[in-house]
Amino acid sequence: MHKSKKQTTHIPLFILGGVVLYFLSGMVDELRVYQGASIAVYVIAISSIILLTGYSGQVSLGHGALMAVGAYAAAVLRIEFNVPIILCFVAAVLAAAIGGALLGAAAARLSGPYLAGTTLALAVGLPSLANQFTVLGGEQGLLFDVGFPPLSLGEEFTQYKWFFWIAALAALISMWSVRNILNSAYGRAWRAGRGNEVAAQLAGINTARSKVLAFTISAGIAGLAGALLAMTIGTVSPSAFPLALSFSLLTGAVLSGITTLGGVIIGAVVLVAIPEIADVVAHRLGSSESVTTNLPGLIVSGLLILTVLFVPNGPVEQHRARNAKHEVANKSSKKKKHQKQ
Amino acid sequence: MQLLNTLLIGITAGSIYALMAIAFVLVWRSTRVVNFAQAGMALLSTYFGYEAVSRIGSFWVALPVAMIGGALFAALVELVLMRLLVKHASSGPIAGVAPIIATLGLLGVIRSVISMIWGGQDLRIVAPISNNGFTINGSTLVFSPLKLLILVVVAILLILLTILFQKTNLGLALRASAHAPEIARLSGVRVDAVRTLGWALAGAAGAVAGLFQTVNGNGNFSPDSIEFSLLLVSGFIAAVIGGLDSLLGAVIGGLFLGIAISFVLMYVSSGLFFIAPFVILLLVLFIRPQGIIGVKAGRRA
Amino acid sequence: MSLNVSNLTVHHGAICAVNQVSLAVPTGKLAAIIGANGAGKTTLLRALSGLNKPTQGVVNWMGETITGEKPEKLVRKGISHVSEGKSVIPELTVRENLELGAIWRKDGKEMKESLDEVVNIFPRLGERITQRSDTLSGGERQMLAIGRAIMSKPKLLLLDEPSLGLAPLVVEQIFQTIRDLTTQMRLTVLLVEQNAMGALKIADLGIVLNLGKVVAVDHAEALIQDPAVRAAYLGY
Numbered sequence: 001m002h003k004s005k006k007q008t009t010h011i012p013l014f015i016l017g018g019v020v021l022y023f024l025s026g027m028v029d030e031l032r033v034y035q036g037a038s039i040a041v042y043v044i045a046i047s048s049i050i051l052l053t054g055y056s057g058q059v060s061l062g063h064g065a066l067m068a069v070g071a072y073a074a075a076v077l078r079i080e081f082n083v084p085i086i087l088c089f090v091a092a093v094l095a096a097a098i099g100g101a102l103l104g105a106a107a108a109r110l111s112g113p114y115l116a117g118t119t120l121a122l123a124v125g126l127p128s129l130a131n132q133f134t135v136l137g138g139e140q141g142l143l144f145d146v147g148f149p150p151l152s153l154g155e156e157f158t159q160y161k162w163f164f165w166i167a168a169l170a171a172l173i174s175m176w177s178v179r180n181i182l183n184s185a186y187g188r189a190w191r192a193g194r195g196n197e198v199a200a201q202l203a204g205i206n207t208a209r210s211k212v213l214a215f216t217i218s219a220g221i222a223g224l225a226g227a228l229l230a231m232t233i234g235t236v237s238p239s240a241f242p243l244a245l246s247f248s249l250l251t252g253a254v255l256s257g258i259t260t261l262g263g264v265i266i267g268a269v270v271l272v273a274i275p276e277i278a279d280v281v282a283h284r285l286g287s288s289e290s291v292t293t294n295l296p297g298l299i300v301s302g303l304l305i306l307t308v309l310f311v312p313n314g315p316v317e318q319h320r321a322r323n324a325k326h327e328v329a330n331k332s333s334k335k336k337k338h339q340k341q
Numbered sequence: 342m343q344l345l346n347t348l349l350i351g352i353t354a355g356s357i358y359a360l361m362a363i364a365f366v367l368v369w370r371s372t373r374v375v376n377f378a379q380a381g382m383a384l385l386s387t388y389f390g391y392e393a394v395s396r397i398g399s400f401w402v403a404l405p406v407a408m409i410g411g412a413l414f415a416a417l418v419e420l421v422l423m424r425l426l427v428k429h430a431s432s433g434p435i436a437g438v439a440p441i442i443a444t445l446g447l448l449g450v451i452r453s454v455i456s457m458i459w460g461g462q463d464l465r466i467v468a469p470i471s472n473n474g475f476t477i478n479g480s481t482l483v484f485s486p487l488k489l490l491i492l493v494v495v496a497i498l499l500i501l502l503t504i505l506f507q508k509t510n511l512g513l514a515l516r517a518s519a520h521a522p523e524i525a526r527l528s529g530v531r532v533d534a535v536r537t538l539g540w541a542l543a544g545a546a547g548a549v550a551g552l553f554q555t556v557n558g559n560g561n562f563s564p565d566s567i568e569f570s571l572l573l574v575s576g577f578i579a580a581v582i583g584g585l586d587s588l589l590g591a592v593i594g595g596l597f598l599g600i601a602i603s604f605v606l607m608y609v610s611s612g613l614f615f616i617a618p619f620v621i622l623l624l625v626l627f628i629r630p631q632g633i634i635g636v637k638a639g640r641r642a
Numbered sequence: 643m644s645l646n647v648s649n650l651t652v653h654h655g656a657i658c659a660v661n662q663v664s665l666a667v668p669t670g671k672l673a674a675i676i677g678a679n680g681a682g683k684t685t686l687l688r689a690l691s692g693l694n695k696p697t698q699g700v701v702n703w704m705g706e707t708i709t710g711e712k713p714e715k716l717v718r719k720g721i722s723h724v725s726e727g728k729s730v731i732p733e734l735t736v737r738e739n740l741e742l743g744a745i746w747r748k749d750g751k752e753m754k755e756s757l758d759e760v761v762n763i764f765p766r767l768g769e770r771i772t773q774r775s776d777t778l779s780g781g782e783r784q785m786l787a788i789g790r791a792i793m794s795k796p797k798l799l800l801l802d803e804p805s806l807g808l809a810p811l812v813v814e815q816i817f818q819t820i821r822d823l824t825t826q827m828r829l830t831v832l833l834v835e836q837n838a839m840g841a842l843k844i845a846d847l848g849i850v851l852n853l854g855k856v857v858a859v860d861h862a863e864a865l866i867q868d869p870a871v872r873a874a875y876l877g878y
Contacts (some may be wrong), residue, residue: 059438106623113375113585116441118622119576120377121462124574125616132610209356243570247445254442290460294453301449305422309429510745513734517742521731527691529717529746529794 038266057194070223100219355599361576371539386548415544743793
């Protein structure tokens with residue numbers, strides 16, 4: 001009873017969210033708008049990790065590479081064939097999804113550290129492939145231009161606002177889709193397989209297919225994020241998708257709570273906010289340049305360790321667990337009252 | 342001639358990967374964790390070695406200093422980080438991923454702290470013996486006294502560690518603590534201390550890998566140097582190819598990877614340097630999912 | 643009385659698994675602990691060997707208070723626990739599993755003597771001494787587990803359901819061996835079993851646990867004759 005009530009209120013919530021964001025973007029300066037777009041991109045990317053690792057239990061250290069696949073697909077289509085922008089994004093999703101399907105099929109027999117290491121190798125290797133093929137633009141990369149905002153939005157509607165608008169819309173749509181996928185039979189199959197693979201198989205779930213499906217969908221989402229990232233930077237190149245990006249995604253997912261979608265925005269905001277906060281802190285302390293440059297990395301990594309140690313299932317889950325405990329305690333005390341009567 | 346050189350390059354690079362792989366396997370065999378920060382620790386140990394060289398001037402002193410420093414640091418990490426991890430994050434869906442994430446976080450912390458203390462610029466450690474190739478019949482091989490030294494050290498380490506694990510009580514305690522800590526405790530083994538020791542050994546092995554990786558190249562190293570990213574990825578892949586459970590496998594995996602990459606670079610394309618490890622890994626895991634020496638996980642009775 | 647337990651209470655999170663249990667076992671006697679699933683038998687043993695920390699109560703062994711001490715220490719005090727089910731390390735060989743039992747004693751010669759002794763008691767282990775332990779049958783694994791416990795020259799032996807999953811003929815053998823060991827090595831033994839009849843038949847003392855509490859303590863033969871016990875645990 002609880003669940004269906006929640007689900008039907010979802011669409012209005014998302015639309016409301018969209019309207020709020022639209023108005024917000026009008027009130028805020030350019031840097032914030034740009035950061036807002038980055039947050040939207042991270043939200044999408046982190047949700048792909050939550051799906052794959054939190055729900056399906058497969059660790060990927062290579063989602064940066066999958067983002068790159070999506071980004072390059074979109075850019076190539078735009079440059080070579082002048083495909084309309086929205087189709088470029090669709091292509092990004094499809095290309096990355098195909099990559100994810102291949103990777104998932106190859107990785108279906110792997111688990112834990114073996115899977116992590118394989119995806120790690122992919123993250124290091126894949127972006128550099130761009131240097132091999134001229135159509136991929138080599139080291140400098142390709143330009144990715146989504147075009148100017150339509151005139152109907154008015155003269156003051158800046159390029160960055162346009163980016164934010166597109167990214168936020170994409171984020172809302174993808175979040176809605178992911179939520180529905182996670183609550184569907186597929187999502188349940190993933191959680192079953194994550195918990196106990198043999199038991200899941202005995203229950204009739206084709207765990208291998210289920211795992212490959214998780215990889216495919218997760219990759220598609222990451223591909224979308226990659227294309228959007230390319231949009232905000234304006235170019236696609238190997239250096240935009242370093243190993244550190246894959247690690248950041250994992251960090252963001254852990255910070256948000258890797259098993260639940262609810263906290264995604266937390267992780268995304270933290271990842272975007274950290275460099276700024278670190279900057280402020282470093283200046284307050286009047287530190288040397290080496291400290292300033294490295295403080296963001298230190299804080300992010302340190303945060304990762306602290307989170308996985310003390311809030312391993314994420315702040316949202318922690319909160320829910322605490323509430324659940326209270327509920328149980330209340331119910332049992334109510335029961336006792338009844339019994340006494 | 343080219344064939345021989347390709348082979349030799351591959352063997353030398355491979356033996357350094359093997360050292361790194363040994364470190365991974367040591368941690369895995371004693372605590373069933375993959376320590377993604379291993380290369381970061383190796384990097385840190387290299388800096389320890391650098392300090393030693395700057396003050397004392399001898400590489401041969403720097404090597405044990407780096408090893409001891411690496412061992413102590415690794416033990417510290419196990420004592421603080423890993424024990425906390427076991428306490429707080431060993432149940433629930435996060436349990437499988439938690440050590441991976443924690444060690445990745447540690448990797449980032451180590452790199453940042455190194456940059457903060459020593460700065461991001463290249464530092465240099467000079468090789469102790471010549472890295473000029475031997476000459477045979479007038480043509481120069483890519484093999485040098487330094488490379489020979491590296492091979493010899495790897496071989497010695499392998500033999501010593503194998504003896505430790507297979508023939509001594511301590512080795513038995515290490516293996517028992519990794520496979521079944523509860524049974525080990527009921528047999529009187531001080532499991533916590535033993536696991537710390539496993540990490541310390543790994544730290545020492547990693548230190549050797551880090552130093553050799555540096556002097557085998559141009560001697561320059563820095564927190565972001567590509568050599569250490571490579572060490573991380575290749576060391577891990579080598580360990581997996583060999584079957585994460587076996588020290589001999591680590592060495593074979595390392596050599597195999599080194600030679601395979603070398604041949605790909607020479608005969609296929611040099612641009613495939615970064616993607617080659619991934620492809621090789623996939624191929625091996627496809628043909629033999631448990632690794633070259635790994636044993637198939639038996640059915641639980 | 644070499645083993646004295648007073649008001650022992652052990653919790654699993656919020657659940658009380660062992661509730662104010664008191665018992666005393668004389669030196670050299672075999673006490674069978676029977677009860678339904680979930681009665682707290684395994685938790686009781688785990689608290690005695692140091693794997694679980696009691697919330698309350700005192701455990702006294704050979705005059706010394708050992709409540710809450712770590713298993714590594716208790717092994718050195720002569721307490722050996724063969725835990726339920728997977729008490730053998732499958733990846734190690736038979737010899738290595740046995741050597742593990744004596745590893746803390748550090749004396750190579752003594753270890754060799756103990757090894758020979760165990761192989762004498764369990765000749766099948768001798769035949770398979772170099773094989774990996776996951777190649778052993780269920781019965782052989784149980785022998786190996788008990789053999790390993792004996793390698794540490796224990797004075798108190800805690801056995802958790804050694805007959806679980808074994809064929810009836812093998813169960814008989816194992817029970818007989820346990821009885822012989824108790825007598826010959828003058829061990830004090832706590833035998834937790836679901837196979838109540840088999841356990842009581844070889845025991846001196848019987849203790850019945852239900853929902854974490856002791857509901858009956860008596861000589862084993864008396865319990866076998868007791869109609870309530872017969873109805874609840876012996877099936878007739």
